[in-house]
Amino acid sequence: MNAAGVLALRPALDAVLRATRAGRHPLVLVDGPSGAGKSTFAAALVEAWPGRPPSLVRVDEAIPGWRGLRPGAVALGPRLVRPHGAGLVGALDRWDWHADRRGAVERMPPGRPLVLEGCGAFLAGARATGAVRVWLDAPYETRRDRALERDQGAFDDFWTAWESDWRRYRGQSGAARRPAIRVRLAA
Numbered sequence: 001m002n003a004a005g006v007l008a009l010r011p012a013l014d015a016v017l018r019a020t021r022a023g024r025h026p027l028v029l030v031d032g033p034s035g036a037g038k039s040t041f042a043a044a045l046v047e048a049w050p051g052r053p054p055s056l057v058r059v060d061e062a063i064p065g066w067r068g069l070r071p072g073a074v075a076l077g078p079r080l081v082r083p084h085g086a087g088l089v090g091a092l093d094r095w096d097w098h099a100d101r102r103g104a105v106e107r108m109p110p111g112r113p114l115v116l117e118g119c120g121a122f123l124a125g126a127r128a129t130g131a132v133r134v135w136l137d138a139p140y141e142t143r144r145d146r147a148l149e150r151d152q153g154a155f156d157d158f159w160t161a162w163e164s165d166w167r168r169y170r171g172q173s174g175a176a177r178r179p180a181i182r183v184r185l186a187a
Contacts, residue, residue, distance in 0.1 A: 012183040016045060041136055059073060069166065081116065085129070
């Protein structure tokens with residue numbers, strides 16, 4: 001851990017695994033800006049999970065377009081997060097990014113831990129008691145470079161709109177100020 005209380009990958013994974021041990025329906029919310037390393041962290045967490053691995057849901061699978069971060073995240077609460085916490089079947093209302101319209105609805109059976117990863121995860125799980133919250137961040141330039149490289153040009157025209165929507169979400173939700181395990185992945 002550094003002076004700012006930010007963990008590297010392995011210590012952060014260990015902290016999350018310790019924090020989820022006692023939960024009946026473990027829920028991990030992995031949030032932060034685009035390009036911060038949320039997907040990398042979530043994949044490493046699923047791989048490190050002891051026993052039966054958790055279900056991994058990426059918030060952007062449910063975000064309705066480039067300016068839909070808030071409504072998509074809000075909808076995940078009652079449709080997916082709340083049923084998961086009660087041990088019930090949840091639903092993931094997918095967004096078809098290529099057709100720019102609603103996609104299929106996927107039923108999420110109970111019984112497995114859930115890792116919800118992506119911009120807006122804290123908002124989706126705002127009412128979830130016992131959720132383990134993980135916040136990833138990185139400098140703006142690093143994030144932008146990672147995101148644009150990751151999406152091989154498909155994201156380039158939308159970076160500014162998405163970053164604007166992200167900043168609005170961060171400011172309105174107070175997500176960056178919520179108690180969380182803080183992580184910064186090396187470039």
